[in-house]
Amino acid sequence: MGSESVKVVVRCRPLNDREKALSSKMVLSMDLQRCQCFIEKPGAVDEPPKQFTFDGTYYIDQTTEQMYNEIAYALVEGVTEGYNGTIFAYGQTGSGKSFTMQGVSQPAAQKGIIPRAFEHIFESIQCAENTKFLVRASYLEIYNEEIRDLLGSDTNIDPVCHSTSEETSPTKVPPTPTSHKDHSSFK
Numbered sequence: 001m002g003s004e005s006v007k008v009v010v011r012c013r014p015l016n017d018r019e020k021a022l023s024s025k026m027v028l029s030m031d032l033q034r035c036q037c038f039i040e041k042p043g044a045v046d047e048p049p050k051q052f053t054f055d056g057t058y059y060i061d062q063t064t065e066q067m068y069n070e071i072a073y074a075l076v077e078g079v080t081e082g083y084n085g086t087i088f089a090y091g092q093t094g095s096g097k098s099f100t101m102q103g104v105s106q107p108a109a110q111k112g113i114i115p116r117a118f119e120h121i122f123e124s125i126q127c128a129e130n131t132k133f134l135v136r137a138s139y140l141e142i143y144n145e146e147i148r149d150l151l152g153s154d155t156n157i158d159p160v161c162h163s164t165s166e167e168t169s170p171t172k173v174p175p176t177p178t179s180h181k182d183h184s185s186f187k
């Protein structure tokens, strides 16, 4: 994979039970060597498939372990050396964002990017000598333009305003990066 600072990869999930029950046809295929994906229009046999090229392509039989090793590993390694890094999952509902980021414990190869990154970071910290680390975590949900602090004791409290207990629903003020509740630990 190239050395660009922003990489975009695509992952294709298998058909789910509902799609199988509807006898849905897979319309997406991939050329993994060329990092290309092809989308056919169902029924339009004469139309060439739409073609897209990415920095990486992952088909239904590939694992999150493989994705982590090929994409996330170097980025997280950079974080342990003091560089910033972001992994961002984007896709329509049911497309597999949680499966990729949080994952499942079985099979082990499908454990998600987030628990893998945590293990990676804390292993690096344990192995480091003469270095002090600060690890901070915040876990926010933005849903229907409402923000919730998922690590807070009351998830309805807006993380920006640190609102009082009388407030029952989150407000719609966007957070600033420094205003999130910190869950920090030092080694």
Ligand SMILES: Nc1ncnc2c1ncn2[C@@H]1O[C@H](COP(=O)(O)OP(=O)(O)OP(=O)(O)O)[C@@H](O)[C@H]1O
Pocket: 012, 013, 014, 016, 060, 091, 092, 093, 094, 095, 096, 097, 098, 099, 100
């Ligand atoms: N690569 C995959 N292999 C097998 N199953 C998958 C894969 N990706 C997703 N799935 C399954 O597809 C379903 C939808 O995935 P998931 O919940 O991760 O989607 P999502 O994008 O997070 O959806 P939402 O935006 O609604 O939260 C789940 O049952 C998940 O287990």
